[in-house]
Amino acid sequence: MRISYSGLETFSTCPAKYKFQYIDRIKTPKSKDAFFGILIHECLKLFHDPSRTTPMLEDELLKYFTQQWDKDVYQDSQEEAFAFHQGIDILKRYYLQNQNQRFNVVNLETLFQVPILDHQITGRIDRIDKLEDGTFEVIDYKTSKKMPAQEIIDNNFQLSVYYLGLANRWPLLEKENRPVKLSLYYLRHGEKLFAFRDTQEIKKTKEKIVDIINQIDKSKFEPKSNSLCDWCQYQSYCPLYKHKFIKEESPTPNDQRMQDIIKEYFAIKDRQSTENKRLTELKRVINLYCDLKGIDRVFGDEGYITRLPQQRYSYNLIKVKEILEPINKWNEILTIDKTKFKKVIDSLSYDLKKQIDQTKTLKSEFKVISMSRKK
Numbered sequence: 001m002r003i004s005y006s007g008l009e010t011f012s013t014c015p016a017k018y019k020f021q022y023i024d025r026i027k028t029p030k031s032k033d034a035f036f037g038i039l040i041h042e043c044l045k046l047f048h049d050p051s052r053t054t055p056m057l058e059d060e061l062l063k064y065f066t067q068q069w070d071k072d073v074y075q076d077s078q079e080e081a082f083a084f085h086q087g088i089d090i091l092k093r094y095y096l097q098n099q100n101q102r103f104n105v106v107n108l109e110t111l112f113q114v115p116i117l118d119h120q121i122t123g124r125i126d127r128i129d130k131l132e133d134g135t136f137e138v139i140d141y142k143t144s145k146k147m148p149a150q151e152i153i154d155n156n157f158q159l160s161v162y163y164l165g166l167a168n169r170w171p172l173l174e175k176e177n178r179p180v181k182l183s184l185y186y187l188r189h190g191e192k193l194f195a196f197r198d199t200q201e202i203k204k205t206k207e208k209i210v211d212i213i214n215q216i217d218k219s220k221f222e223p224k225s226n227s228l229c230d231w232c233q234y235q236s237y238c239p240l241y242k243h244k245f246i247k248e249e250s251p252t253p254n255d256q257r258m259q260d261i262i263k264e265y266f267a268i269k270d271r272q273s274t275e276n277k278r279l280t281e282l283k284r285v286i287n288l289y290c291d292l293k294g295i296d297r298v299f300g301d302e303g304y305i306t307r308l309p310q311q312r313y314s315y316n317l318i319k320v321k322e323i324l325e326p327i328n329k330w331n332e333i334l335t336i337d338k339t340k341f342k343k344v345i346d347s348l349s350y351d352l353k354k355q356i357d358q359t360k361t362l363k364s365e366f367k368v369i370s371m372s373r374k375k
């Protein structure tokens with residue numbers, strides 16, 4: 001399989017989106033965020049162009065941004081004006097922070113390709129610098145509004161894949177185990193967060209990539225609800241959002257009946273929630289009353305309410321095992337804690353994960369109904 005880092009990330013975020021984008025190749029208009037991010041990247045590429053004989057001036061940088069700006073991408077004029085000024089602010093801040101810095105830019109928009117088993121992993125690195133101590137620095141620009149915690153950067157999969165790409169491009173990095181500085185530059189905040197990677201990461205990263213590819217091979221491409229759904233351009237194809245578009249474009253009598261059912265469902269859930277809260281409060285009052293009176297049953301015209309003592313014990317499992325194992329009963333009481341099981345599996349090597357994965361069989365398949373209110 002030939003797959004880019006973006007493809008790996010898209011599948012991990014939502015298998016359905018991966019299918020729409022990379023298998024079905026459904027074309028969508030360029031999003032506002034994509035337009036904004038691409039233009040900012042183009043501006044910074046010009047700013048750091050090694051072929052320039054003179055440094056770029058701030059006015060020159062802002063002029064290019066203004067000339068390339070397309071207000072028609074935005075339907076709302078206020079949103080367009082706000083985005084434009086944000087772009088100007090980002091570039092002004094970047095220029096102020098970097099105008100007097102001396103960068104040894106090795107390459108811009110570097111394409112890479114890494115062979116792993118029968119697969120080819122591809123990607124593009126925004127910028128590669130060589131620092132004064134000889135260390136290479138990979139820099140990826142981010143125009144996102146949120147800046148993550150350092151812990152997330154330390155374990156960032158994208159940076160690990162970029163290190164893999166760099167090590168494949170220059171094998172001496174791996175041979176000499178030279179660490180590489182990998183940075184995510186959050187332009188809206190003017191902050192560059194970084195981590196280091198070395199050859200210890202290579203095996204782990206390759207195993208994770210192969211694991212994702214194996215998941216793709218077996219996937220049914222079910223949608224995965226996540227925080228990016230509201231901005232996804234494949235909503236009209238997605239089972240989680242398609243109904244919204246059917247309802248708006250060509251409503252039928254069945255669609256209208258479903259609207260009534262949805263209203264009733266929400267109303268019942270509201271009553272259920274209110275009544276559950278009230279039941280909890282009534283139980284608390286009944287318990288207090290019984291404690292005060294020294295009783296365990298109260299009578300009313302409708303019947304009576306009883307409270308019964310409940311006791312929970314923990315067992316010494318080592319001793320229990322000694323008793324049950326000789327009579328072949330120990331395995332009958334073993335159960336798996338799913339959370340702990342997943343945690344252990346995630347910590348294993350790819351080979352062990354694969355062995356365990358081959359032991360699983362589908363026991364049942366069903367869909368659970370849940371509700372979410374409009375924001």
